[in-house]
Amino acid sequence: MVGSTGTSIIEQMKKTGLVTSNSFGLHTGSAALGQGGSLVIGGYEQNRLGTPFIFLAEVTIGVETGRWPFNTSERNMGGIWEGTTDAAGLRASSLLGGRIGSVVVSPNPAVPGIYLQGPTCANAAKHLPVKWDDRLKYYLWDTRDPAYWAIVNSGAYLGFVLADTQATNVTIKVPFKLLNLTLESPKGEAYEAPDWARPPSHE
Structure with a gap:
């Protein structure tokens, strides 16, 4: 997820004000089991920050x-x-x-x-x-x-x-x-x- 400027896409989104932080949360789903995935950009679980x-x-x-x-x-x-x-x-x-x-x-x-x-x-x-x-x-x-x-x-x-x-x-x-x-x-x-x-x- 690194753009042409050498910074990540999330960092670029943060700089333009689209998201508030350079962070993400990802859950990978399963098509076979009918479980949807999710991606939250600019968000995170607070209990995982700074671990x-x-x-x-x-x-x-x-x-x-x-x-x-x-x-x-x-x-x-x-x-x-x-x-x-x-x-x-x-x-x-x-x-x-x-x-x-x-x-x-x-x-x-x-x-x-x-x-x-x-x-x-x-x-x-x-x-x-x-x-x-x-x-x-x-x-x-x-x-x-x-x-x-x-x-x-x-x-x-x-x-x-x-x-x-x-x-x-x-x-x-x-x-x-x-x-x-x-x-x-x-x-x-x-x-x-x-x-x-x-x-x-x-x-």
Whole structure:
């Protein structure tokens, strides 16, 4: 959300008086579950203002309730987080009070996805029916794999363990049902999804 002047769009809106603060609140909905999203520009939750920096310390895969849909007998996969080896990221985390190997969390509503380091994504892919698409640079669900339906229709989740400077942990569990997204080609761009990544027909 950075404009041609190098400042964010929200900052530009603040300068012109369209909003009162350079802040936003974002809730991502789910088309599959009929949940609408919302974006409030120039607003925020007062209890979150001025809170300490938050660090991503671990990523996990698990099941909150119900049957185990993964192709493994162990019901506890443990963490899949590889930490960071990026010198700038390590320095920033250390300077801001994060534990070794953690990274500073930076919410960005302009980015249409979750960015995690390659090794962490590769670890997750070992347990999921996904394949790498080299053109999109994304992992896509293999919708022909029976495990695909089992996982996205279960209580399975991708867990993000967040920590503050006091090492207080909070785990946010994102159901795989909410990570079951359908990509559409932007206007003017033709992209033919591989057969294995297309949503199955229910005719």
